[in-house]
Amino acid sequence: MKDYKEITAAVLARKAEYMRKKRARSRATIAAACVLCLALVVSVTVKPLSVYFNAKSIENLPKSVSNYNELYSAISAIIRQNRVVNDLGGWKGTVGEAAPNAPEAPQDSDGRQNNSKDYSDTNLQVAGVQEADIIKTDGDYIYAISSNNLYIVEVDGDKLELVSKVEDWDDYNTGYYEMYITENRIIALKYYYDDSYYGYAVPEIAWDGMFWMSSTIGVDIFDISDKTEPKLINSIGQSGYYVSSRMIDDTLYLVSNHVIYSNIDKSKPETFVPKTFDNDGEYLINPGDIILNTDYTDGYSTQYLVLAGIDTSGDGEIVSSKAMFGFGSSIYASNDNIYIPTYTQIKEGEMVHSATKLFRFSIDEGKIELAAEGVVKGNILNQFSMDEYNGNFRIVTTLYSYKDYPTDNGEFPVSSSDDSGQSNELYVLDSDLNIIGKIENLAKGERVYSVRFMGDIAYFVTYEQIDPLFAVDLKNPKSPTLLSALKIPGFSQYLHPYGEGLLFGLGTDADMEGRASGMKLSMFDVSDPRNVVEKHKLALTNLWSEAQYNHKAILINAERNIIAFATDLTYYVYSYSDETGFKQEAVINLADDVYYGYSVRGLYIGEYMYISAGNTLNAYSMTNYERVATLKYYEERPGTTLPSGEGKQEPDVEVTPATPTIWSFETIILDVADEYIVVESDYDEFRIRIDEKLTRIYDENGELSLDELKAGMKIFAEISELVVHDTGIAEAVANIIKVY
């Protein structure tokens, strides 16, 4: 055992190491700061509006580079520019990508058929375009990722049998995030945790308990023709942290963001060119596949968007790769195109507007080509903010505008209501991404909370105190028409078509003053979009669910009449009838035997429901929701049971209804001053400000959405829980989170 002197020496050694890393980091921060510090970047880089709003014709699209030297010069220029921005006093990049990444909303958890058994699939946005998740089924087997390992369970009604697993408990530097299944294949997305990587929160990822920054994203392709023995066929991957992915038939499309640090070396292209790899080796992306975004000086920072089309049949093969300057956090994919929104700003007179630069990549059996580029005002909420329909692209954004005046040394550029504003916009663009129709300036002062496109109609919810559900007719794409705006308390964070003429909303309930009180299920009658009514609603006081921000966490199918989701470790099952509204079918307590885990997923096969939580898969008969079988993917390790809060709850302890979301902030609130609170994430401190009504949070760049707040706090986070040294502030933050 070390004595106190030895421990002191160890502390000092750690400090020296920290200081060394910090110096290395601060270089990397430049990239992040540049993107995050919008206000500052704006003054340097914003271009007049006229430059934009003319989509680029094919000939004018950004071109690929001809060799690595050309690329090197371009990157060096960006790094130089970033330094300038940083020297202007860009405050430390602690506030996450300035992107509202939150809920996502889809098609039915679409029911599928197999040997006459019907079963649920991951809740998807676009029919035919698969999305990855931590659990999948083909009707006969359940494939699950738990603690970043992979498990295959044979399922036959009330019988569960673990037939095989791909486990590696020793190496926590890699593991699986999410997966896809095709016939006889598992395509598992894999992280490679790199200690030195200084990364971003990944917004779209399904959490399986642990979260790692990963500087490389991998894809393991397993042959599972023999379910008892998954055979690894190929390990493919590319540089960058995971942004999102989609799968169409056997082709996987993978999108990552690759950050370039300033220590680049002209003679070593690997220091500034993204890589791909497979079982046979590593490859630098060809100059011909690296697109030199013409607007790279926008302050995008030195990041690439890296895209790959991967054929997962046969031996697994990267069909094509593309890299382009820029970064994004959500994607929308139809069967023929991937749209990637990236962040930018545009200037109109004295005003600066948040804006989204859109890139359309055409996809065809793995071949990816940049096909169009365009710009709209405002930023998206999530993938459901976008939609492709009859060759047009539709998008709903929230626009934040402010007067362009110089900010001084990183102090709060307090935006008074006179010279800033927020509103919501809807655009229809043609396939070249020219705006052909629009509605602007909707719901001033509010922001979008959920969007759902249903053919000719767009539904979206904005919110400040009460929830306007807008219905917009897009039948004539050139002149979108606002049909109705239904105002009700609370707001929906996820919208889902539920059979003929019905739209289901899952969200937050609030009183008329806008105070949030819990969850709310709504059923809207949209049979007449000019007259949308909230037909039924159900308030779930003091409950919160992952389904509010992750569409994959909800099991919903109108045909089976099932709406199910988890709150903490309780799983709720509802049905709906026109006459009587929502009916609670079951409340399943999972806490008793779940050892470890966050993401809870439910699915059904035939007449049974299966719920995966932590290390446990339980089967329930859907006639009475009695548990009929249980299976542990792996056994609990002695000595590692988590104390209080996580995982196992002590059933006999009386726990007052808590404010669950708040404790997941991986942050410590250090100090409370008059105007702001000091928050620590990992070693870094930053300041946020809370308004008098305790309902909004600001940082130095203006108001933060909950997701920005979360992302920002997670950036440097290693500390597991929020410790609040002032109860008043805990309540304030809890209050804010409720409101959000």
Next chain:
Amino acid sequence: MPNSSNKCNDQSDLNAGGNDLNEYALSCYMRYMEGDESGLEEIVRVFSRPLLLFINGYVNNISIAEDIVSEAFLRLIIKRRRFKGAALFKTYLFSVGRNLAIDYLRRSAKNKTVPLVEDSPADIEELEAQALADEQKRKVHSALLKLNELYREVLYLSFFEGFTNEQIAKVLNKSKKQVENLLYRAKQSLKSILEREGITL
């Protein structure tokens, strides 16, 4: 123990856990932040054993616990922190330690291997002896290990570290009411264990 500093020369009872000790530690902290390295050594001397024992309750491995303790102290000294009242100094240290321990457990849930060096009972005893001067407290601590985590951590902080319920609530992220409930149940539970082992308090 040698002491070079002027302000840090008050040899308080290390197990007192009272406010004097907190103030003493805080003064050492201020000294360190002003450049006197011996301040850190004193803080480590005062807090490393109790913190180590506390963290070992989570991770069950002394060398891992030592790592976590070092990291917790590092967090303390990386930036100058202002503490409203000396009591918060210790609360902060234990909060960070606990967070780091939980963080470690999350990571190691991936890693099923047994640590290379298993702690021998003698190691634990030695640690207990260093951290807890009082023979009776040591007996109670052994009994404590038989309790579940929730009870153990709350009792540890209350009984051995002299934290107030409010401070415990801060370290554990619970409401004061929850802590009171927990403490009550934990004490009942501990009492029955102690009775079974024939220890009376």
